[in-house]
Amino acid sequence: MASVVGTCVLLLAIVPVSAASFVKVDCTSENLGQYGQDSVLRCGIKTTEEASDAMITYVKWKKTGNTKTLVVFGKDHPNEPRFRFSVESLTGTSRDVSLLVSNTQINDGGEYECTVKTDSSSKDIIKTNLSVTAKYSAPxxxxxxxxxxxxxxxxxxxxxxxxxxxxxxxxxxxxxxxxxxxxxxxxxxxxxxxxxxxxxxxxxxxxxxxxxxxxxxxxxxxxxxxxxxxxxxxxxxxxxxxxxxVAPVVVIGSLIVGLLIVLLWRKRQSNGGHTPIDQDEEKANWQGGEAAAGGKKCEHSEETNTLEEERCQAMIPLSAAPTI
Incomplete structure (x- = not known):
């Protein structure tokens, strides 16, 4: 009888130091994500002193209430699109098992589960939450x-x-x-x-x-x-x-400028299309011609063109003007 009691006491003493206590997953309880951006659900592995050299053999992420596995380590299983471990190459000695969600969508919000196993047959499962927000556009x-x-x-x-x-x-x-x-x-x-x-x-x-x-x-x-x-x-x-x-104002302004250009063009056409003459240049030409002709004055006759006579009179220098 005493032997049986001793055995039970020994077993009870061994249970608290079972393999299940060798590993613990520690996650941030609440993670914030922004719509369209990358979001990280942060989780790390903590081991007891007795199992400090424990190797990670299995890690799995899934959404609570959904049987679909998002990412997994230690098993040949394809990851779901937009989901991966935040560590590029997870190994047995890794202690960061965080989940990275790319191009976060509103439906990605909710509770997630992370399961971890080690080579010492220890196992731990922990839950964490992702809250997704989207910023409103400028009103x-x-x-x-x-x-x-x-x-x-x-x-x-x-x-x-x-x-x-x-x-x-x-x-x-x-x-x-x-x-x-x-x-x-x-x-x-x-x-x-x-x-x-x-x-x-x-x-x-x-x-x-x-x-x-x-x-x-x-x-x-x-x-x-x-x-x-x-x-x-x-x-x-x-x-x-x-x-x-602003757009209609720009259009109206452009129409006004175009109308002014058309009016100026029509006015020029109504004047016979004559190009303005440089008076200083014509006066010099007249004076040169007068000198060559011995001081010839402007004369009026029926054959004289009115426009040419007016131009001639305008170009007579003071020395050639009649004295009173």
């Missing part, structure tokens, strides 16, 4: 024909919000109409419409906030009498983005 304000302002911001995740403020900092979000639209890849497009009724403010700002309440962008629209009336007229048959107002 754009659009003016509508019913004197409303619409603010748009796209491609964000999780679902965010849009808030409206006037130039005094007063919040007008409560009277706006919010419309978040989910996309096929689970990102959101945010739209908010603010109707201006007897507005006393000349400026409104649209601000975009993510799911954590952090502002990601803003834009301001000025309701000055001239600029807003101009926009309002342009949107009578629809709507136009504020950033598109």
């Amino acid at each position: 754009v304000i659009i003016a509508e024909k019913d004197t409303s302002l619409i603010c748009n911001s796209e491609d964000g995740y999780p679902k965010g919000t849009i808030q409206w403020f006037d130039q005094e900092g007063k919040n007008h979000t409560s009277i706006s109409q919010q419309e978040p639209k989910p996309m096929d890849d689970k990102r959101f497009n945010l739209t908010s419409k603010l109707t201006l009724k007897n507005s006393a403010s000349s400026q409104y700002t649209c601000q975009v906030y993510n799911a954590n309440g952090v502002k990601e962008g803003e834009t301001t629209f000025n309701l000055s009498s001239k600029s807003y009336e101009g926009v309002h007229k342009m949107v009578q048959d629809g709507k136009v983005a504020v950033s598109n107002i």
